[in-house]
Amino acid sequence: MAATNRVWLFRLATLVVGAALVVGVEGLLRLVPGLGPSPLVVTLAEDEASGESLYATSRFYAQRFFAQYKGRLAAAGQMGEHFFVEPAPANRYRVVFVGASTVQGFPHPRRLAAASFLQAMLADAWPEREVEVVNLGITSIASFAVAQVVEDALVLSPDLVVVYTGHNEFYGLYGAGRNQRLQYFLRQLHLTHLVDRLLGGIGTRDEPTDLIKMVAARGEVPLHGPGRATAEQSLRDNLRRVSQLCERAQVPLVLCTIVANDAGFAPVGSTEGDEAWKARVEQAAQVLTQGYVAPEDAKGALQQLEQAAALSSEHAWLWYLQGRALERLGRATEAQRAFRKARDLDIMPWRAPTAHNAVIRAVAKEHGAVLADVEVAFVDAAPTQGVGWEWMVDHVHFSVAGQALLARTVLHSIAALEAIDLGLLRSAEAYRRDLGDLPVERVVAYNKMGAMLAQAPLHQYNGHNARYLKQLAAMEGQRLSLGERRGVEQWIEQGPLVLAVADQLFTERDFARAQVHYAAALREVPFTRRGLWAAVQWGWCIKMQEMALTDKQRDEVRAALKQAGFLAHDPAVGASFADFVKGQLYHLLAEHDPALLHLERAFLAEDFRRRYALSLFQALAVELVWAGRVEDAREYARLVGGEVGQEAHFLRIVEDQLRP
Incomplete structure (x- = not known):
């Protein structure tokens, strides 16, 4: 007996010593900078003169949820950056918008996500406040990860938290039934990160390399298996956690119901009946999945489906086809029920079953959260047969119009909390125009979604x-100008598409269209080298159209100058480029002294001068002549002209400035 006790005491002591050793090593490793997971917020720059600091949400923060993957899936674990300056104005109202890829804005640029629309709309409806909406959408995360993001986002001191989640409980990262808390805890240890680095990623998966393959590899979710109840409970528990976090922080919470493409998107997976059942369904499918379906053909197909249903009815593909037939026959209410039934019977539920919205509504009521009933808003806006391609671009992701409707629905829920004036809102089209909803990006989005639906397992149904979707892309493509088409063709998926198109349009001297695309690029990548370039070129587009800057445009130029000031010491931007940008922007404002100072300083950097010869010298020549330094202008023209082999051209620029 004594010997047995000694053995157990030895085991306990070994366990305690081992645990203490791990805790001690972990404590030491936390002193090593850059070793652990990236924090949500990072400091980028400080302006000693103004006492302001530039911060951003780290694009690497999301990688804590993707640590076990490689390839394109790991690359997806980069969250879009949100830049902000502190100290903030006293009247700031900050909203944190949390969710997965729908919140992120996929497949659209982030400037066209609901968070961007919400910021623009709320700013109109509440002009007394400085509105800021932080987009914390992360690709493919389930509600457990969403709750973790909400907890970390409280460091931002939000005035409101908005959560849109529920579609990724089966296949998303940290989805239901995957030892969420333990797995996440172990992945956040600095010791785990050290071992990963030393051993090249212990436990890291080489396959699958992208989200489509990952979801396909996880297989089916049986209709009557425990997985569906587990997913509902996981969603319920995580939304309760979100509610409790907000309650403790005394931050109002808006919970959103979720929307799926019922009337357009077919099930990903479906059970099947016997051979007789298959024959009838196959005949109906051949009719109903073609382009135009005559009413008499739809009637015949429906009869085939009803005969199949008499044999066996609990099949997602069967109900989807019935919905299409009923829709074509004008029986829209019956079609809606069929489409929703098809979603609930999908054995690969990429779209959340309808029960998930019941969970969201129940938790909102239980905790006193504000409910933004997005599902109802979309059903009301859609045709009677249900939400389809009018608002969606795939199974769960919204079109740009859908993102705007999501934002407007959330805004109406905020009106229950704050004294905002909804009567000040503009049309959805006005907001889409201001944020830069452009055909070139719709072409790419529709092509991308069409290619996705052509992959396994989506392609089966x-x-x-x-x-x-490919047809929609072709139709949008016909609206593009020749310059826009060339810009799309030359884009290599590095940097914003709109910036590549804008540069092409500028080269072709289509300054009006280029101005619109540069404005969109400036919104898409603020506080970056590309964003500063877009600001300069946008201003030159206005100048080349011989138009004067409006007061609003002058404010935008000054905002870009502030960005350039923060980025002047960023190695990724470079001092010479910052001087170039500042000089150009001051030139556009006709503030000659600072324009000349910065342009000349940029010009005297030899490597930079050769790279940006024409863009740089065009403005510098104007400022030198204005300052009475004509001979310096000619000397600089001969210098740079000799370096690039166009001396006569650069001298002509100077002489053009001397003409009355």
Whole structure:
């Protein structure tokens, strides 16, 4: 007995010593900078003169949820940056918008996400406040990870938290039934990060390399298995956690119901009946998945489906096809029920079952959170048969119009909390125009979605939808100018598409269109080298159209100058480029002394001068002549002209400035 006790005491002592050793090593490793997971907020720059600091949400923060993956899936674990300056104005109202890829804005640029629309709308409806909406959408995360993001986001001291989640409980990262808390805890240890570095990623998965393959590899979710109840409970628990976090922080919470493409998107997976069942369904599918379906053909197909249903009815593909037939026959209410039934019977539920919205509504009521009933808003806006391609671009992701409707629905819920004036809102089209909803990006988005639906496992029942999206891309493509088409063709998926198109349009001297695309690029990548370039070129587009800057445009130029000031010491930007940008922007404002100071300083950097010869010298020549330094202008023209082999051209620029 004594010997047994000694053995157990030895084991306990070994366990305690081991645990203490791990805790001690972890404590030491936390002193090593850059070793652990990236924090949510990072400091980028400080302006000693103004006492202001530039911060951003780290694009690497999201990688804590993707640590076990490699390839394109790991690359997806980069969250879009949100830049902000502290100290903030006293009247700031900050909203944190949390969710997965729908919140992120996929497949659109982030400036066209609901968070951006919400910021623009709320700013109109509440002009007394300085509104800021922080987009914390992260690709493919389930509600457990969403709750973790909310907890970390409280460091931002938000005035409101908005959560849109529920579609990724089966296949998302940290989805239901995957030892969420333990897995996440171990992945956040600095010791785990050290071991990963030393051993090249212990436990890291080489396959699958992207989200489509990852979801396909996880297989089906049986209709009557425990997985569905587990997913509902996981969603319920995580939304309760979100509610409790906000309650403790005394931050109001808006919970959103979720929307799926019922009337357009077909099930990803479906059970099947016997051979007789398959024959009838196959005949109906051949009719109903073609382009135009005559009413008499739809009637015949429906009869085939009803005969199949008499044999066996609990099949997602069967109900989806019935919905299409009923829709074509004008029986829209019946079609809506069929489409929703198809979603609930999908054995690969990329779209959340309808029960998930019941969970969201129940938790909102239980905790006194404000409910933004997005599902109802979309059903009201959609045709009777249900939400379809009018508002969606795939199974759960919104079109740009859908993102705007999501934002407006959330805004109406905020009106229950704050004294905002909804009567000040403009049309959805006005907000889309201001944020830069452009055909070139719709072409790319529709092509991307069409290609996705053509992949396994989506292609089995959604081949007709893949073809439809490709047709939409072709139709949008016909609206593009020749310069826009060339810009799309030359884009290499590095940097914003709109910036590549804008540069092409500027080269072709289509300054009006270039101005619109540069404005969109400036919104898309603020506080970056590309964003500063877009600001300069945007201003030159206005100048080349011989138009004067409006007061609003002058304010935008000054905002870009402030960005350039913060980025002047960023190695990724470079001092010479910052001087170039500042000089150009001051030139556009006709503030000659600072314009000449910065342009000349940029010009005297030899490597930079050769790279940006024409863009730089065009403004510098104007400022030198204005300052009475004509001979310096000619000397600089001969210098740079000799370096690039165009001396006569650069001298002509100077002489053009001397003409009355």
